[in-house]
Amino acid sequence: MSGPVPVAKSLEDIYPPTAIAYEIPRWNNLLAKFEKEFGHPAEFISRSPGRVNIIGEHIDYSLYSVLPMAITADAIIAVSTKPAAADATTFKISVRNVQDNKFAPGEFNVPIGSEVEIDSTVFEWTNYFKSGLRGALGLLYRKKGADFRPCDMEVLMDGNVPVGGGLSSSAAFVTASALAVMAANGESSVDKKELTELAIVSERAVGVNSGGMDQSASVFSEQGSATFVSFTPGLSARPVKFPPTRPELCFVIAQSFVTSNKHVTGPIHYNLRVVEVSFAAAYLHAVLNPPGTQLPEDAGPLGISLQGFHDTFFYHNGGSDYAAAKSLTKEEELRRLVEVTKETLTREDGYTREEIAAVLQMSVPELEQRFMARFPVRADRFKLRQRALHVFTEALRVLEFLTLLERPLHTGATDTTQFNQELGRLMNETQDSCRDLYECSCPELDDICRISRGAGAYSSRLTGAGWGGCSVHLVPADKVQAVKEALEQQYYAKMDLTDEQKEQAVVVSRPARGSAVYIVE
Numbered sequence: 001m002s003g004p005v006p007v008a009k010s011l012e013d014i015y016p017p018t019a020i021a022y023e024i025p026r027w028n029n030l031l032a033k034f035e036k037e038f039g040h041p042a043e044f045i046s047r048s049p050g051r052v053n054i055i056g057e058h059i060d061y062s063l064y065s066v067l068p069m070a071i072t073a074d075a076i077i078a079v080s081t082k083p084a085a086a087d088a089t090t091f092k093i094s095v096r097n098v099q100d101n102k103f104a105p106g107e108f109n110v111p112i113g114s115e116v117e118i119d120s121t122v123f124e125w126t127n128y129f130k131s132g133l134r135g136a137l138g139l140l141y142r143k144k145g146a147d148f149r150p151c152d153m154e155v156l157m158d159g160n161v162p163v164g165g166g167l168s169s170s171a172a173f174v175t176a177s178a179l180a181v182m183a184a185n186g187e188s189s190v191d192k193k194e195l196t197e198l199a200i201v202s203e204r205a206v207g208v209n210s211g212g213m214d215q216s217a218s219v220f221s222e223q224g225s226a227t228f229v230s231f232t233p234g235l236s237a238r239p240v241k242f243p244p245t246r247p248e249l250c251f252v253i254a255q256s257f258v259t260s261n262k263h264v265t266g267p268i269h270y271n272l273r274v275v276e277v278s279f280a281a282a283y284l285h286a287v288l289n290p291p292g293t294q295l296p297e298d299a300g301p302l303g304i305s306l307q308g309f310h311d312t313f314f315y316h317n318g319g320s321d322y323a324a325a326k327s328l329t330k331e332e333e334l335r336r337l338v339e340v341t342k343e344t345l346t347r348e349d350g351y352t353r354e355e356i357a358a359v360l361q362m363s364v365p366e367l368e369q370r371f372m373a374r375f376p377v378r379a380d381r382f383k384l385r386q387r388a389l390h391v392f393t394e395a396l397r398v399l400e401f402l403t404l405l406e407r408p409l410h411t412g413a414t415d416t417t418q419f420n421q422e423l424g425r426l427m428n429e430t431q432d433s434c435r436d437l438y439e440c441s442c443p444e445l446d447d448i449c450r451i452s453r454g455a456g457a458y459s460s461r462l463t464g465a466g467w468g469g470c471s472v473h474l475v476p477a478d479k480v481q482a483v484k485e486a487l488e489q490q491y492y493a494k495m496d497l498t499d500e501q502k503e504q505a506v507v508v509s510r511p512a513r514g515s516a517v518y519i520v521e
C-alpha cells in the first residue's frame, strides 16, 4: 500500500459509483465558489476521507496494530498558488470554508524559514489547516533545504465528515491540508508514508496527544478493503478484504449526537489515557525487566509505549522472558502480558503520582515534567491496571479478528452465520472493555449498542475515541432496516434533532478510498 498518493483524473478514480451523483454537484460547487471568492479558478483539489474503526480502539498510541477503514465522507480542499515575492520575508495563506456561516475565514502570514505557530488553547477550525501546513513545511524544508521559499496559497475547504462524531473529521482535514501544501509547493508525487507520518505528528499541535490510526486510514485505504495498520517497526498499512458471507455483512454507523470535544475534555479523557498507558509501560518495565535495561524511545506520543515494554520484555537481550518468547506466538505473548499485568498492577483503585514516581525512581515533579508537561491532565489516581489490561486484550482481539478474516472460508458456503457471529463477538468484547476497563463509553453509546444488538446486529460498539460520537455495528444485510428502525424509535425519537441530523444519524458504510490529488484542467 506504500507509494505515492494517487493523482485522480476523474471522480470515478476517487469515489464508488454510487457516490458520483452526489459528489459531482458538491465538487462543482467547491470550484465555483472558489472562483467567486478569490477571483480566479483553483489549480487543484486535495482530498482525504474520514474513517470508521472496525476493531483496535485506543491502542494505536500504545503502538499496537488496528483495523480501520476509510469512509466516503471526506475533506476536499481547492487550492491556488502564487510564488512568494523575491524580497518577501513571509508567505501568505488565506483559508476559507464553503460553510462560511459556521467557519469564519482565516488569513495568516508565516515567516519564511520558521515553524508555523498554533495556539492549541484557542479552538479554531483553521488550526487543523495550520497543523497540516506545519507538518508539510517541516518535510519540505528538510527535503529542499533552508533556501526553500514556500508559496502563497488560497484555500477553500469543504468537509462532510461529521465534526466531533468519532469519524475523524480532524485527520481528514489535517491530511488533506498537508497534501495540499505539498502539492502547492511542487511535490507532484507525495509519498503516502511520509504524508501520514507528518500528519500524525502535526495533528498533535492542535492539542490532542493522538495515535496514528486515523491519518493512516485516511491516506492508505483502498476501496473495498479495511486497512490493517501497524506502527512497529515503523509505520505500515495493508488492505484486508472481508470475505463474501451469507448473510452478507454490512457496517452500520450510528451517531450518538453526544459531542465529545477533546479540546475541552482532553485532561480528563483522551490525553489522560495517553498518560496512563505511558505510566503503565514505564511501571511494568521498572518492575519486570532487569535493572539497567532501557525502555526504548519510540513513536508513542510520550516517547514510550506498552508495545515498547512488550518488545523489551520478550526480546531484549537479557529481558526477563527472553527465552520463553522463542516459542510464543504474538497472541500467546499478549496472553502472557495479561497475566503479568494482573500479577504486577494489583491496585484496582489506581495509583497515585507518589506511588508511580517511587517505582520509576523519580521525584513527583520529575514525573510531572516527563509525562504531563506538554498536555496537562487532571487526576489524582491513575488506573494503570485497567488501562493496560484493555490495551493487551484489545491488541489480542485485533489479531484474532484478522486471523478470522484471513482464514479461508469454505467457498460456496451457504451459511456463514457462525463466522459472522465470531467477528461480532470480538467487537462486542471491545465494547465491554472500552466501557469497563478503559472507561471511554457513555450511557448513550451503551444504550445504542443494546438497542442495535436487540434488533439483530451481530455486534455494536463505540468507534473512535468514544465518550460520545459514533458507534459501528456489524449487521446482516436483512436486519439493517430493523436496526435502523429500532434506533429511531428507541433512541433518536427522544432527541430533538434537525432533519439533516436525522438523515445522517444511521448510515451504511462501505470501505472507501484514501487520499488523492485532482488536477483541475
Ligand code: NG1
Residues within 6 Å of the ligand: 053, 056, 057, 058, 059, 060, 061, 165, 166, 167, 168, 169, 170, 171, 203, 208, 209, 210, 211, 212, 213, 214, 463, 464, 465, 466
Ligand atoms: P477520533 O476521536 O475518532 O478522532 C481518536 C484518535 C485515534 C485513536 C482513537 C481511539 C485523534 C486524531 N485520533 O480518534 O488516534 O486513538 O481516538 O482508538 O485524536
Ligand code: MG
Residues within 6 Å of the ligand: 168, 169, 170, 171
Ligand atoms: Mg479526531
